[in-house]
Amino acid sequence: MAELSFNLLHTLDPRRDAYGFALRPQHTQRYKEYAKIYKEEEGERSDKWKEFLERLAISDQPCSSDEEYKETLQVEATECKVETVLESEESDESSGRKSISDGSKERDLEKEVHHSKETKTHEVQTWAQIRPSLSAIEIMMSSQIRTSKDMIDEQKTISGDHLPSIEEAKSPGGASEEEFDGDIYVNATSDDNANAAGTVTAEVDKVSSKNLFPLKEEVEFLVRGGVPKDLRGEVWQAFVGVKTRRVERYYQNLLAQEASDGEHKEHEDSSGVPKKWKRQIEKDIPRTFPGHPALDDNGRNSLRRLLLAYARHNPSVGYCQAMNFFAGLLLLLMPEENAFWTLVGIIDDYFGGYYTEEMIESQVDQLVFEELMRERFPKLVNHLDYLGVQVAWISGPWFLSIFVNMIPWESVFRVWDVLLFEGNRVMLFRTALALMELYGPALVTTKDAGDAITLLQSLAGSTFDSSQLVLTACMGFLAVTEARLQELRTKHRPAVLVVVEERSKRGRVWKDSKGLASKLYSFKHDPVSLIEEKKSTEGGDSLADEDKSSLNGTTNLDELLNGLSVDSELDSLPDLQEQVVWLKVELCRLLEEKRAAVLRAEELETALMEMVKQDNRRELSARVELLEQELAELKQALADKREQETAMLQVLMRLEQEQRVTEDARISAEQDAAAQRYAVHVLQERYEKALASVAEMEKRVVVAESMLEATLQYESGQSKAHASPRSTRNQDTPTRKTGLLSFGLGWRDRNKGKPTDVKESNLSHSTNEGMDPSSSEKETKNEQKET
Amino acid sequence: MGCSSSLPDRSSGQLAGLNSENGGVSDAKNLRVKLVLLGDSGVGKSCIVLRFVRGQFDPTSKVTVGASFLSQTIALQDSTTVKFEIWDTAGQERYAALAPLYYRGAAVAVVVYDITSPESFAKAQYWVKELQKHGSPDIVMALVGNKADLNEKREVPVQDGIDYAEKNGMFFIETSAKTADNINQLFEEIAKRLPRPASS
Structure with missing residues (x-):
């Protein structure tokens, strides 16, 4: 993968970090300091993971060793080559496709494969399986997915095969070149897969019965310590359950549809990606990690395909700014199709309702976060209130970007590790709370709104101590659980819905149908189970898409037919006639379902609005009361303060x-x-x-x-001399x-x-x-x- | 995002803090102003802010997700200072759902369009209407036609901008974040138009 190129590059360019991302000038020094720590941590964790995976391989997976994995990869590489040739015949756009993913040198396992690849320069690797040693984790994680999607699980146990994709490919071959191509793949890998299928099915039982909890705990511990760089792409895929999600050729079909749409533009209004999304994607591609060494022309083409395919896959989201960063990030770590399925998992599942037209869930999450803040950091929130700063101003961008561009990359990756492992948005809340805990004390000293926001932004931007962040997040906020979040979300959702409804009533025509769609979407907490359900029916991939969008009330008959024709062409199954008949029946059923669904949706909407209005009125009045009370209290407090002040003044005088x-x-x-x-x-x-x-x-x-x-x-x-005669005369004088x-x-x-x-x-x-x-x-x- | 140049204003007593509740004014000589930038995606909102605050221009800047914040203080000739607290919002249509969070309570709104894109001009008009309905009643609004350096690709005539601004009681200017043309003037003019608190 692209790691190769940017590992080399970061040594040359001091303005970029080890992942090839630009560093802010004020952070280069601190990054240098932390680079050593990162390196040490990286060494430790790669040892830990290595040891862990070895242990797993020994205990659980005697059959599918990494040796075989290597072979598989090699085979796939050749397969991909054939595919490119074919695709270049099909469309001009995809012929320019080259691998942005060129294998890291760090990966011992893949080294050989890549050596062989270097000689064949025009090769494309759009899909790669992750190494078997990770499959225990994968099984554990996808068992989580399956519990919410019973249908696909059922189908699997019936067929006794854990790889629906391979089964599809195995289906008796037609005469077309593509099918032939598929056959090569199957033949070459069937032995491995047979082995793997055996062990894996055995393992599902084992894992679900006794091994799940200790294993999960161990993995959780490891994940909190971080996933090693060279494993990250694959581990993430295992977490998101890419293999379980993947439907063979679905991605290629999406791209092919897109390409054919591009050819006949008269279909613009019916199917495909609306023009505004295409234009937005075009605008945003050069603004996604600008200057990143891996995002050259080829990388950008990959990014474009990925985003267009996603927009087509889920029209209720289409394209939303921020997804460009996620897609770009994933492309740095894994091949294109793997990145697609990972993105699907993240946006459809983990962040369902987040990036839809009204962004309802993201607004709900902000209210939830604010409540959690008030609960955990009353003093800080009081101070922010006093400065006139709303928590959502800062946390909103954090949540929407899943911290990409908000905190240093090492920390972003560490947060994503945990988030993807946990399979929900709990880590998002915990990380945001951890940042507030780390920087709250500094924030309390600020004297105006601007300073507070600037300080928090720059402090968050220099959170280089990723381990501290993740540990604070994971250990400090254990009370923030998915259950608690769901509870709070249901509490706050009505308020958001009312506002959204008001907005859409303001004569914004373009929102009409989709408004309803995304509202329903967000209310349905397991939207993907629907997709998966349809995926499991035969005829699969694009039908699933159409089906879902018809449920969303956005497609029309034309598109459906269009999609079907493309689909049947591509699949070119043996009994075309039968297939067509069956599809027609299916189509009728679906149309009926659609009608029913639309009606029901309308009913639901009116009911919902009624409920929401009542609920909201109550809540609003309650809030007004509360606010009034607060106001009175504040006034009282102010009066008290004044009194105190005068008293103090008197005392002072x-x-x-x-x-x-x-x-x-x-x-x-x-x-x-x-x-x-x-x-x-x-x-x-x-x-x-x-x-x-x-x-x-x-x-x-x-x-x-x-x-x-x-x-x-x-x-x-004298008296002696005059003794006798003068004695009488002189008597007076002596006295x-x-x-x-x-x-x-x-x-x-x-x-x-x-x-x-x-x-x-x-x-x-x-x-x-x-x-x-x-x-x-x-x-x-x-x-x-x-x- | 850290290096906003902020003056050590309001370092005075603790009792002075109570009146600064809503993101507005602190005293007659040192104003604090909450400013929000709105407009279609890619018209150059972030570039205008970066040019104004840091004096930089990056032709390959990043997509803004949600919103980002910067602040900058300028001194006027009458020796007052104005500290702009600038919220730069995301341009994509759906992020409009989050915009009220940022324009609520703002004293100034700068609505930006790209002179080479009529769509962005239409979008600017949408924002003006939205602000007239839901912004603060006494909000100071500026209409900015950006990318004036691309005059040869111009598709929105200057007069259109002037007329629309006049009709809606706005201040109008054409800028170029790339060449720094009129960027400082924009903010200085805004500062002059701010309502001053009665001097104490």
Whole structure:
């Protein structure tokens, strides 16, 4: 397959990833970082799968080994060659067909085949069986399909052959070249098939009885770890049940019809793909993975054929943008016809009603997802509501594109692995929820709608940790099950239907018939069982298509006849006459059925609309009530908030006042402290002056003392000299002098005592002053604390 | 899709957030505008947005599935800024079923057609009618004829566009995302026509 070319290429082009898809410039660096991890993971998982498949092959499939598979492939390759030649004779368009699928070198199994292919360059491989070792998985998965489609199952057990296609091919051959061609195929492979048929029928019992559950669990585990690159295409086919779905030559017939339509254009209105789809497909083909190395001219032709064939196969869908990406993706992994059947499985089954004209189911899913979001992430949704962002704005594109172009490719593949395995849309919801879980915390910080959406888009776009994503999705949201989703879908569907009905009433003529069709389509939860039912009737493929479209009310008699004639030509069964008669009978029956179905459909529609209207009115009024209630609550909340705000403001003002008061107090205290400090200073000075004066006084006292002593000595000397005569006359003076002396002494004593006193008083004073400011500071501090 | 150039507007207080409920205006100087692009498939809606937001043109751009989002802020001469929150919708007819999700509450709708395709012009008229019925009553609508660089292949005369726009009270311009002709003018003209909130 195309892997070959893009494996080579990605080493050359750093702007593309390992799958050949363009990388956004801002992601190249992160991709480089993750490329190593991917490689490691890839190694691990391919070992695991290899081991698993070997075990399966040993235990379950002793007969059909890979050796035989190789042979089968080889044979098919030659068969395909013949086919190309034939087809190139048939129509110009298909002659240009070449293989876009040229075998990966990684596949050891196919290596040989492809070596031989390289020599024959013009070969086409439009259909290939998947390797037998995967058939156990295939059987397990297709048993799921069969349970919903009893008819085909029944037919198989009767015929005892698991391959209806081969049985058809085996039917006794006519003389035409094509039939001859078919014979080669059958002859060459019949031995293998006989073997395979034997083992497989035996195995269906075995698997369904005991092996199913452990096997399924094991596969589930492996799938969550990812499917190895080189197995992915085949494993996906096994999951979707391509082999069970496939009807031999159905695809080729669709293409042939398309080609013949192209030749006579007068039939434009009756059958075939409406012009608008063709034009849309043409517009979209170059816009599908632009620049991808595998989508060269041949690849694009394949893509065109695939989309046209699908549009013809299911007119209720036709072509819807997004399918171009799916088809392109599948073509990268598998041959063209395999891709067709895989696409049929995905769009008809997994995504029934999703891509139809009104896209009802996709709208329903959005409502369901929103409800799940509200349930799981109330805070996030509240925030998004507050920003005015609707969840569906973002999740809508995720769902419609099944994450293609929304998250990195490695993650896309991993999500598809699980989704295709599970066979429903649960993984879609789980992945979206996982993304919300991963990025919700970041989203809550956004401040406006634009930022929120941009952030989510870019975060989702850089979800390179695919294992984390898949594990979060699978393990984190176990409560999201198919049953729960169905329940929610039935709850939300009426609302969507009412809107759709209103739209189609707005005079949109082109929708009339199809509107009804797709409504019925979406209500019928097993539309494919219908197809399968018709497929199982003999005469098969295109009849099934016509039948289904007649049920859908879109075809007319012309188309049916046209289709039949082409069909019978191509099948060229032996008893043409008988066949024609039988077909005519069948046709009458079908026409009757169609009429009945149309009538019934109309009845159903009116009934439905009645129901829907009532239901919706009730729901609407309930919703209005709810909304009103919410509004009241919100208003209440707002009022409360306002009250709180004013209260807060008051508190704030009071606080401010208090603060101002304390500030004032603090300032005055500081001023006091400064004043006191100044006083202390002054006192200190005075004290020093006093000390100085005391010291001087002391000196003077000393001088006075010495003078006093000198005077005393002199006095005593004088009294000795004038003892007798002058004693009476001089009596007065000594007393006066002693009086002076005693005064001097007394003063001296007093002076000596005084300094200490002064000091003490000074000290006590200063300590007092020292204490004062600190205490006042303490006060202010206390006040500040109080504030 | 990550690199929208958004100004750090509205970084102010928490109490200011309450009035920004519906994708419209935030304050007199910094407007936020929800804009939706509608029109037939392949007329170049995504290219116009890419040219306006990133200044790039990719002739092989991808099909838009559902819708995609980008935002861009421009400054006007009167020193107001306008942040466009642009929803680029899918063009195929059936995606019209999802369009209301995106044009509901939009202040601006840009309806695009391809001047080389009369069908796309008819489709544009369908969108104008749809918006008149179901869009916001005061929605600003612009009619854009894109691919003006392909003048030699023109099939929709300029006058037709002008007449239709005039009749429906729309602003009309012909652009080319490829040559960047009139792309910025388109958005500037839209910005001028926006209703301004009463300055506080």
